[in-house]
Amino acid sequence: MELFTSLLWLKETDSTQNRLKDWNLSYGSVVVADRQTAGRGRLGRRWVSQEGGLYFSFLLNPKGIKNLIQLPLVLGLSLSESLENLGIRTQIKWVNDVYINRKKVAGILCELSGEKLIVGIGVNVNQREIPEELKDRATSLFIETGKEFDRKEILLNFFRYAERNLRIFKEKGFTPFKKNIEEKLLYAGEEVRIIGSEEVRGKLVGLSERGGALLLTEEGLKEFISGELSLRPL
Ligand code: ATP
Ligand code: BTN
Numbered sequence: 001m002e003l004f005t006s007l008l009w010l011k012e013t014d015s016t017q018n019r020l021k022d023w024n025l026s027y028g029s030v031v032v033a034d035r036q037t038a039g040r041g042r043l044g045r046r047w048v049s050q051e052g053g054l055y056f057s058f059l060l061n062p063k064g065i066k067n068l069i070q071l072p073l074v075l076g077l078s079l080s081e082s083l084e085n086l087g088i089r090t091q092i093k094w095v096n097d098v099y100i101n102r103k104k105v106a107g108i109l110c111e112l113s114g115e116k117l118i119v120g121i122g123v124n125v126n127q128r129e130i131p132e133e134l135k136d137r138a139t140s141l142f143i144e145t146g147k148e149f150d151r152k153e154i155l156l157n158f159f160r161y162a163e164r165n166l167r168i169f170k171e172k173g174f175t176p177f178k179k180n181i182e183e184k185l186l187y188a189g190e191e192v193r194i195i196g197s198e199e200v201r202g203k204l205v206g207l208s209e210r211g212g213a214l215l216l217t218e219e220g221l222k223e224f225i226s227g228e229l230s231l232r233p234l
Helices: 016-022 071-085 141-145 151-172 175-183
Strands: 006-013 029-036 054-060 091-093 097-100 103-113 116-123 191-195 199-207 213-217 220-224 230-233
Touching (some): 006 016, 016 029, 016 054, 016 103, 054 151, 071 097, 071 103, 071 116, 071 151, 103 141, 151 175, 175 199
Antiparallel strands (some): 029 054, 054 116, 103 116, 191 199, 199 213, 213 220
């Protein structure tokens, strides 16, 4: 592999994102942890990081990436394709999550810190149970398939797909991915709401060329470009 160059596997850390932020590691470095004591999600939310899951971050050079809005979608597709290769069918929830059977199984976080683009991915893999407060929204690969998975295999398989997709993304942009993501898009054709400073309701009809969510609302077709937005079913 060319893009992902070194791997550090820790027993425990606060957040693998912080290891890449604080430590002076080169582009392509990957940090994995068996547990995180302060795992975080988008918008400062908490990411529950119990034993059994796969929690990792990697460092990219932001110079090569033109559009940071599209990156979580391209990486979500990479994760979904790599899981499909292991026989697990997933869907992509705009803009940064991977779902199985309408429950969240993985989340992607892209953080920019100076010259560092730090991407973090959490996948619920072998957890037998999901904490009570997340039970109705989250699941694990074990809960959905009844099988245990080798986290190393999931990680390396993801890197194979991500490396290929990131090369294409840098050369050709988002267009080569749009259709493949739309085919896996959770809530496509359903009534949803987009929550930001205000709430907008409509039918999710697909993605725009920019990677925005396209909603057919009472006032016509509207594009939503992520940032602080959340997509929910009605
Ligand atoms: P959206 O991305 O649309 O805003 P979201 O609720 O998925 O919606 P994120 O910020 O993407 O929000 O993800 C963080 C959320 O993920 C947390 O608020 C929590 O609800 C959920 N979460 C936390 N830990 C886990 C986990 N291990 N597995 C699945 N979901 C989790
Ligand atoms: C989200 O759904 O909002 C994104 C969740 C990202 C979680 C991963 S786990 C590895 C890395 N370290 C963190 O603290 N967060 C990311």
